[in-house]
Amino acid sequence: MIYEHLGARPRIHETAVIAPSAVVSGDVEIGPHCQILHGAVITAEGGPIVLGEHVIVMENALIRATAADSVRIGRHTLLGTLSSVAGADIAEESFLASGARVFNGARVGARSEIRVHAIVHRKAVLPENTVVPIGWVAVGDPVQLHPAENAAEIGAAQPELDFPGFVFGVDRDTPDLMVQLTERYASSLARHADDREVFRDEQA
Template identity: 45%
Template sequence: MLVRHRGSEPRISPEATVAPGAVISGDVRVEAGARILHGAVLTAEDGEVRVGTNSVILEHALVRGRAGHPALIGDGVMIGPHAHVNGAKIGDGAFVATGASVFPGAVVGEGAEVRINAVVQVNTTLEPGTVVPIGWIAVGTPAQLFSPDRHDEIWAVQQALDFPGTVYGVDRSTGMAEIMQRQSAFYAAHDADEILD
């Protein structure tokens, strides 16, 4: 389904494939040879989404562009099923596996691998060719890699990366009620969406 959102329409190369049941919303550009499979959602929430040539976004993956943090998927990239790429840059030939999450401001270098259920935190940079092991967390610039049981060490690096400011535009002391009130108002823009196809 193609959706006009915030006044912008998706631009899909005639040499790309968007499977039935995929949703492409707003300022999204899909280049030649790209394949967007069933249930995938590519949504430009006040920031562009670009999918490069011959890249594949598999079933039920989410790719979201946001203000100040476009989602830029390079050429020859694989985004696995149920993966989450939110306001991040993914370099050519990179692999984001099933269930992996890449957060706003992150950069995944050319040929890097974010393996099953791994996480690349906000404002983190993976150098080209870096591998984040299954279930591990990459934090910082340059990225440090941690197993999930090392929470205190992860937090020591992550705290300075400003997740609330980067993702929600608020300081750490802001309560969830206020954050969600802002998020609810922001996503109300979908009330004016228009289905194109």
């Protein structure tokens, strides 16, 4: 399903294939020979998303851009089942395995591998050819790699991240943090009420 959102329609190359149960919404550009499989969601929530040629987005993967953080996926990149990219830049020939997560402001260098259930934290910068092992966490710039159980080291490497402030615009010390966060986010997401389904033959 293809949706116009906030006045922007997806732009899908004629050679790209979008599964009927996938969702592509808003300011999204999908390049030649891309394959978007069943259940995948590609949603531009105020910022653009660009997929280069031959990008494969497997079943139930999620790509989300925000007004603060656009998304760019380089050519010949594969996003595995249940992986997600939120407001990040993934360079060409990279591989995100099943369940891998890349968060806002991160940059993943060319030919990198984010293996099963690995995490690239917000604003982490991975050089080319980086491998994040299964279940490990990448933090910082220059990047540090930690097994998930090294919670103290991971926290020490990213004290300035302030996820609620950076992503949602709500100070972490706000007394009713989740009230403010969910109300602001719900108001933003409610803009989807005006979305309109677009069919491939309607594309400009």
